[in-house]
Amino acid sequence: MGRRPCCEKEGLNRGAWTPLEDEILSNYILAHGEGRWRSIPRESGLKRCGKSCRLRWLNYLRPDIKRGNITPEEEDLIIRLHNLLGNRWSLIAGRLPGRTDNEIKNYWNTTLGKKVKEPKRSGKMKAAVKATVHSDVVIRTKAMRCTQQVVLVDPHPEAACAPMLGSGTGNGREEGSPSMASKGDDSGKLGLDSSMSELLLKDMSDPEFWKIYPFSSEFNLDGNGHGSLNIDDLLYSEEMMKNWGNHQDDFL
DNA sequence: AATACAATCAACCGCGTAAGA
DNA sequence: GTCTTACGCGGTTGATTGTAT
Known part of the structure; x- marks a missing residue:
């Protein structure tokens, strides 16, 4: 008796999103607003689970997403915030306009994590x-x-x-x-x-x-x-x- | 040019929590 | 007060791309 899956897997698309799926999701959210993720696939006709829709929107489709490399200023801020907050990526992302928690987490795990060593407390x-x-x-x-x-x-x-x-x-x-x-x-x-x-x-x-x-x-x-x-x-x-x-x- | 390895990042997964029934 | 449902989060995975040999 494991945990109930968040949605039925059968018949759902998985993996990378197509431009058409992006368009459907964007149009739907722009028309109806964020939230009620679970109902979005049903009402928009997308063959994706609500969780996946939410993630796609938050991490990629939102209009205020900032594209491009992390600037040195942002990097410095991430390091300092991480020092203060730890792995609380959504909190850190909240201080970096246009950046997502996923992006910052990835950046930390692939780049900063190697540069920055956790300071040891005596x-x-x-x-x-x-x-x-x-x-x-x-x-x-x-x-x-x-x-x-x-x-x-x-x-x-x-x-x-x-x-x-x-x-x-x-x-x-x-x-x-x-x-x-x-x-x-x-x-x-x-x-x-x-x-x-x-x-x-x-x-x-x-x-x-x-x-x-x-x-x-x-x-x-x-x-x-x-x-x-x-x-x-x-x-x-x-x-x-x-x-x-x-x-x-x-x-x- | 072909292959192996490393780096990157989008997407998935399971858990904790809040809200509503 | 308990149960169920949905959401949001951090951790992890795996596909893709880049680089070295």
Whole structure:
């Protein structure tokens, strides 16, 4: 009794998409909009599973897809975001307008992964993190959709919020980004969800973090962040919100 | 020119999660 | 509260293209 397949395989086309299939899918989505992927094959007449349609649209057919080589600036950003976020390609892609998670993942696996070696944490640093943080945060390996537990904060108008906080480039994926959700009329605001906690955990292992974010007095910590705190208190603290815009570059 | 190997990238797969019944 | 369905994600595969021998 294995997992039920996402769709019936019989009679469906597989492999590379033909120009005709691309045209049918594009026309359908332009007419009816994205979403309801499962019903697209049935209603458009495509012999593809909905999942395949979604992937084709997101990775290839979307009008805002940026073609061409990754620029050095983009490469640098990918490296820094990967350092901060790990293999969360959709989050990284959300900061690179016109680039897809699949493209970035491929680029990393084929090019950057060889160039960049994961910086090793010293045992001392790991121990510091262990001794410092006492929380119920569960480290996830996958990004989550975020529809609840969202905190909206006003961005600092003077801070250059791009790319980490969204540059407002019109990239459709930004508003679906799990960690930076915007809702309704709050277009000028930013959402932070609890997935930021794990990023924070990583950053907290860096002594520089504690120089930039002087939480020591607020949370009863010593200068190296030693003590006991609830990570959510830290994540959503005024100090974090205040400093984030001003110092984000230090962590990218 | 032919073959082998490497690199690239589109597509597939299975899992975790949210939403609705 | 439980079950089902659909979506979105990261990991992996395999076809294609490029390069070396």
